[in-house]
Amino acid sequence: MALVVYWYDCICFGIVAAAFLGSLWVLWRKEAASRCEDDSVYESLIAAQQDADGFVHATPTAHVGSNQLWTSCWKGVHPGWLVLTRFVSFAALAGFLSWDIVDWDASIFVYYTEWTFALVMVYFGLGTVISAYGCWVCLNTPLPENGARAEFLKSDVEESRTENSVTYKENNVRDKIRLQSQRAGFWGYLMQTIYQTCAGAVILTDIVFWCVIVPFLSNSHLGLNTLMGCMHTLNAVFLILDTLLNSLPFPWFRLAYFVQWSCLYVVFQWVLHACGFTWWPYPFLELNTPWAPLWYFALALVHIPCYGMYALIVKAKNSILPRLFPHAFVRSY
Template structure:
């Protein structure tokens, strides 16, 4: 970095600052407003406007057992962990100066959370929890019949139905509370990863590989895998999962990238000498244009993934009756 701040440095700082504040404002208006309208229980389960814990671990495809989504997520996590380990062994921990490794790790965290939550969901499914398999009334009725005395005069049918309803609500709230915070984090990680994967892979394959010559850059099979497996596994998960994709969550994606840029500024202020991506350099009058383009490109990247999600549901509507699939 230059010893003195130039006007274009200040403009770049302003672009990142305004973008960060704007993203936080979007989250406050949409995410925060939605939470304030809900109760304490539903607030912890806000799934892009849908309060349903089963969407975290159920597939959108009719008749598909949640075990297959669990298996896919576990194998994806395992594969990504292996390749990230190989990447660190090849280049040491300094490889994390690249946005690719940040995104790759984020995708791996999503699959780790998804594996845990899917495992819990499969446990519920196997044990046939009354909430999800239509056996709530039968389960509670048997419990009441075993516990109450054999005196038909003491208990009327109306009272039993009222007790069943109360216990049903209690058990339903207990199941929902188990999802809570981690289900919310899982969604944000998924939606942030979606935009970041599109940005990372497009910039790598369409800009860096064909046009930029970097002394630190040498294309090999490991690097190619790091810039393709993240998208492949995430797209496969998207094809199977039932997670929503609200537009305003693009703000998390933008904040993720702003965090990476601020990280680059900090390490360069501390003496780091080279930029992993030439378009992040500040010591050039063209820097504001690059930074502005980077800010704008987040919208089409997130929008492209949103179109992929919509296309999936269009395919579902075409091949299955609406009442069969889980949307």
Template sequence: MSNPDDGGIGYWLRWQVAICAFIVVGPGVAAACIIIKKSRAAETLYYSDLWKSCWRCLNPLYLLVFRAFALVCLAPVLYGVAAVDGIFTYYFYTQWTFTLVMVYFALGTVISAYGCYWESQNQSPSGAGTAEASLFLETGLDDIDKGGRGIRGTDETVQLKAGFWGYLMLTVYQTCGGAVILTDIVFWCLLLPFQSDEHFHLDVLMGCIHSLNVAFLILDTILNNLPFPWFGFLYFVLWSCVYMVFQWALHVGGISGWPYEFLELNTPWAPLWYFAIAVVHVPFYGMYVLLVKAKYSLLPKWFPGAFVSRSYH
């Protein structure tokens, strides 16, 4: 008979396994259902929000350069970690989140580049922007329905409603906000001081992968004009649930050892640990919500002539 501690059948028949499974799967299923049902009621996003800064005098090219610079800086760090850990690079939640941050900056770079190019064409005397806009809309980066509901007029310009790629970028951004806070706080405050494992000794790579992600994302938040509502918390929950299911699948498949000690099921305290992990998602995401709310409430007061309000939403 299999030893219940070696990942065999006895390991999965423990009473705490069913409770922990519910804590993992339940929030993920609930989040997915709410996203499917309520996504159409989410805050309206316009294409200009994706690539124009919240600072009136900041040329969008600077935001483009920053996003490209962030991507270039993050890539070698992930490569360095992959060179050390090899196939086990994505065994850890940090690498998942770090890669997601890179995806955000990759999307941001491409969309910012297209936005800057599109604006330059629209402002050209030849009026070539009309053809470019049509091509842009056909490729799905922005959409305007035939009834005109995708266009919002203002005193200065016409706002185009964002399409699939715009909402994908926003979804990744909101997921990253909570995930980088979780990974960095847990690493610096819990794992590094208390977990004695070869993967948790501090070196340059470890320091960078647990700091550059949040640093670049916060800097982008200071510059961008994207919303960060509580609705995005659902994406954050779903992201973490997918990672947990991935870990359980690996363990069922015979890969011994959990990446983090608090995921171990061979303890009567496992349900409490899993419940605590689920609960801390709320304050970690809330920290980023407060950061963005402070940005849109304080900066207009401190810099009334330089900060662009999101009041048209």
């Protein structure tokens, strides 16, 4: 057994356990409590079931609308562009990850970077499928029932103030409200969860790589080269590009998923070392030093500013862009 436990390691275990349990409590308070109380069954995994009038009975605090998964925040931009962007991002990331595996084999997944990189790939892959499905639904739904098509593909031209025009506007508003009230299903919430987990994890991996590993902890794998430079740059570039195009919300409480993702990786490292693995991919995860509790506590705290940095990007998007492009931009929330 390669993992020797010292008394101060119990503090590290406690820090990780407290972070994980705390994130579970946050999700229980925010995510689970905000779900609809009805006993209805999903019509599909993309959208939740509606009532007879086409409305979902309740709009939860953590609401993710099914149309937000595949529509752009820019008026007049066809949802197909979001499909194309996500597919190109997925293909590019898959190429770099394949390059990494060919160079270092599958053991490369002992690194948090590869975990996060693969998760970003999953987001873009799932996003491509859901976006394509949304476009298909949009194009095959009759126009009066298709609020998204009316909102994102029509020209919004008002020809007169007649009674017919007023009636059309009222019906159009009702269509939009109906669509926006349609709660995303399992795959939709999974996509939203992965998106917000990736947001924090990408910032964390890139900051640690460029500010800590490259200047101080460079080695044969983590040294600065073309592959590592691209992997620690393009992950953030593609995700931010998607953020500038998508309509997904970004509530703060889903920081909990990011914390759980990191906790899962740390436990994975502990299990590896308990099974005989002797080498730590990141020196600040080592347990055989009295400074370990301080390192673990610092790593737990750094999740907040990393997630906060991405939250600021989303906030700037929804605050600045509407002022610069008042007739072209639609707030995501």
